[in-house]
Amino acid sequence: xxxxxSAVIIGGGxxxxxxxxxxxxxxxxxxxxxxxxxLASGSTGRCxxxxxxxxxxxxxxxxxxxxxxxxxxxxxxxxxxxDIEFKQGxxxxxxxxxxxxxxxxxxxxxxxxxxxPSKFLTPKEAKEIIPYMDESKITxxxxxxxxxxxxxxxxxxxxxxxxxxxxVEIMTYTTVTGIKTENGKISGVQTDKGxxxxxxxxxxxxxxxxxxxxxxxxxxxxxxxxxxxxxxxxVAPLQGPMYMSFSMNIYxxxxxxxxxxxxxxxxxEPHDGNINSSWHFMEEMAKTTCELLPxxxxxxxxxxxxxxxxxxxxxxxLYGSVKELEGFYLACGYSGHGFMFGPATGIVMxxxxxxxxxxxxxxxxxxxxxxxxxxxxxxxxV
Amino acid sequence: xxxxxHPILSFKKGPKVRFTFDGKTYEGxxxxxxxxxxxxxxxxxxxxxxxxxxPRGFYCAIGNCSSCLMxxxxxxxxxxxxxxxxxxxxxxxxxxxxxxx
Numbered sequence: 001x002x003x004x005x006s007a008v009i010i011g012g013g014x015x016x017x018x019x020x021x022x023x024x025x026x027x028x029x030x031x032x033x034x035x036x037x038x039l040a041s042g043s044t045g046r047c048x049x050x051x052x053x054x055x056x057x058x059x060x061x062x063x064x065x066x067x068x069x070x071x072x073x074x075x076x077x078x079x080x081x082x083d084i085e086f087k088q089g090x091x092x093x094x095x096x097x098x099x100x101x102x103x104x105x106x107x108x109x110x111x112x113x114x115x116x117p118s119k120f121l122t123p124k125e126a127k128e129i130i131p132y133m134d135e136s137k138i139t140x141x142x143x144x145x146x147x148x149x150x151x152x153x154x155x156x157x158x159x160x161x162x163x164x165x166x167x168v169e170i171m172t173y174t175t176v177t178g179i180k181t182e183n184g185k186i187s188g189v190q191t192d193k194g195x196x197x198x199x200x201x202x203x204x205x206x207x208x209x210x211x212x213x214x215x216x217x218x219x220x221x222x223x224x225x226x227x228x229x230x231x232x233x234x235v236a237p238l239q240g241p242m243y244m245s246f247s248m249n250i251y252x253x254x255x256x257x258x259x260x261x262x263x264x265x266x267x268x269e270p271h272d273g274n275i276n277s278s279w280h281f282m283e284e285m286a287k288t289t290c291e292l293l294p295x296x297x298x299x300x301x302x303x304x305x306x307x308x309x310x311x312x313x314x315x316x317x318l319y320g321s322v323k324e325l326e327g328f329y330l331a332c333g334y335s336g337h338g339f340m341f342g343p344a345t346g347i348v349m350x351x352x353x354x355x356x357x358x359x360x361x362x363x364x365x366x367x368x369x370x371x372x373x374x375x376x377x378x379x380x381x382v
Numbered sequence: 383x384x385x386x387x388h389p390i391l392s393f394k395k396g397p398k399v400r401f402t403f404d405g406k407t408y409e410g411x412x413x414x415x416x417x418x419x420x421x422x423x424x425x426x427x428x429x430x431x432x433x434x435x436x437p438r439g440f441y442c443a444i445g446n447c448s449s450c451l452m453x454x455x456x457x458x459x460x461x462x463x464x465x466x467x468x469x470x471x472x473x474x475x476x477x478x479x480x481x482x483x
Contacts, residue, residue: 233448233451233459233480234432234479235458235459235479235480235481235482236478236479236480236481236482236483238481238482238483258479295482295483296482298457298458298459298482299482300459
């Protein structure tokens with residue numbers, strides 16, 4: 001199979017399918033998405049799937065706000081015959097240190113400038129939102145009622161189906177083995193199923209983005225970090241909002257069908273791409289959960305899994321073109337928030353590839369910002 | 383019906399105890415699985431499927447399948463196939479998903 005495409009997107013997660021959908025919607029023909037497993041088999045399908053506008057930089061706040069508003073409309077806009085299960089039960093972020101409290105107040109200022117309806121809560125007010133929490137473990141919290149979570153598989157499927165209807169070809173179980181360049185330009189992609197001639201390659205490979213960069217001869221300042229999640233048996237609806245703590249390293253939610261999902265990462269682990277599950281995680285996660293939300297100790301765990309964050313030096317994405325290699329575009333390095341940025345990624349990447357002005361500014365998110373010393377640090381990542 | 387003889391396993395019979403299931407009093411043997419006592423008493427429906435409410439019976443018998451989740455002494459989601467029977471236990475059919483509150 002030797003063939004030609006106008007653009008090849010590497011990665012069948014939310015970013016890849018959202019970019020493909022937007023490119024096709026803007027009229028690009030012959031867009032191909034390559035995925036080495038099944039759709040959402042990487043970071044997208046393994047993520048906690050929480051979405052929040054409560055960030056610390058204006059940039060992340062506006063990307064998240066755009067995306068959440070897009071998720072609200074997604075079932076209709078993508079004409080999805082299923083349901084992406086967007087539950088806007090809010091997002092409660094608790095602080096347990098003075099440092100966090102100071103940061104939260106700064107974050108709220110940024111959020112309020114952008115019209116994000118987040119608010120400051122005392123421990124007592126936080127307890128009114130999740131009555132079974134141990135409020136003595138926290139010093140304050142912030143809450144945004146528009147935040148929430150959705151089903152990452154169905155959301156990816158919704159974009160993928162819409163993209164296919166617009167003519168996008170999605171090739172699953174297809175591994176990229178090489179990226180061909182000629183005179184500083186992209187000329188094609190070698191896969192285990194044949195060669196595809198193309199002038200444009202988008203690296204949306206999530207935890208494997210660094211490797212894709214290497215295939216193109218571009219060194220990306222990224223590394224994978226294992227995060228683990230466990231899921232419990234379903235119980236009757238108990239908790240509306242997501243619960244999160246940076247300092248205690250936990251994100252936790254109850255899915256619409258009743259299961260609780262909770263997860264965390266360990267920044268001190270080797271960055272070797274390991275996605276096995278560990279006993280250590282199970283024990284520590286359970287301990288933290290039982291301390292913060294004692295009622296949940298009654299839940300039985302059904303299973304656990306792991307996935308990869310693709311970490312960038314300043315915890316913000318790498319977007320846009322690469323000046324050393326014409327036709328090579330980056331949509332990676334989300335550092336744990338690639339799923340929730342999916343709709344924004346789709347639109348800005350399509351626009352930048354087509355040479356259009358971008359809906360949201362991405363000029364500060366190029367990969368060379370680190371060399372220039374112009375990192376944009378995001379303080380609120382878990 | 384109880385399994386009295388088994389080629390590999392031996393079943394020690396504890397003293398006879400009384401428990402209630404959905405308000406009715408039953409007898410069983412202490413430390414046998416609650417499900418064994420219910421089965422011996424002729425109870426065949428242990429739970430219901432979440433979506434369609436279809437009856438669910440004794441199935442995996444090793445605590446894996448969630449077919450026999452019941453409310454025991456007020457605790458939801460108890461797998462009665464692996465939970466030992468004690469004197470005076472209050473066993474109830476679980477309606478819908480377990481409620482932690």
